[in-house]
Amino acid sequence: MKPSEAAKVLTYVAAFNGRTVGKTDAMAWADALHPDVTYEDAKTAVAQHFAESTDWCMPAHINQRVKTIWRERVDAIGGAVPPPPDSIADRPGHCYSEWHQVFLRAVKIGATPEEADQQACAAVQITRAPNDPLRSLSWRRAQREQQQLGAA
Numbered sequence: 001m002k003p004s005e006a007a008k009v010l011t012y013v014a015a016f017n018g019r020t021v022g023k024t025d026a027m028a029w030a031d032a033l034h035p036d037v038t039y040e041d042a043k044t045a046v047a048q049h050f051a052e053s054t055d056w057c058m059p060a061h062i063n064q065r066v067k068t069i070w071r072e073r074v075d076a077i078g079g080a081v082p083p084p085p086d087s088i089a090d091r092p093g094h095c096y097s098e099w100h101q102v103f104l105r106a107v108k109i110g111a112t113p114e115e116a117d118q119q120a121c122a123a124v125q126i127t128r129a130p131n132d133p134l135r136s137l138s139w140r141r142a143q144r145e146q147q148q149l150g151a152a
Contacts, residue, residue: 001038001042005039006030007026009029009042012042017056032059036109037062037063038110041070042066045062049065073110074107077107077113081100084120084126087128102116102120103119103120106119
């Protein structure tokens with residue numbers, strides 16, 4: 001997280017507990033917060049923290065709560081990570097694991113599966129053909145069914 005974003009998080013924290021916020025505070029928090037934490041996720045984590053605790057809010061509290069938010073997002077797709085595009089077979093072996101990592105990272109920080117797929121494909125410089133599984137109704141239907149089973 002950038003110091004300017006950390007300053008916004010600290011300002012939000014200060015609304016709850018009256019702490020002072022300075023440039024050095026923001027820089028320290030930027031260093032301590034997980035690099036993938038977004039302002040919106042941090043703000044949600046702060047609100048959750050103060051809804052349940054009177055403890056002084058620290059970066060570790062935010063990191064822990066944001067990791068829970070991320071797990072919930074990945075769980076929400078029901079583990080239904082679509083297969084990468086067929087064209088990945090023509091790429092070096094590490095491309096599959098990179099595609100998978102980028103896909104899951106994008107989902108955890110709030111992307112839809114379609115957006116995550118676009119980011120993952122861009123990361124390994126491949127494209128998805130119109131008839132590839134992510135675009136097919138059967139994959140989306142299977143994803144919805146998994147979500148419904150999880151809710152039952």
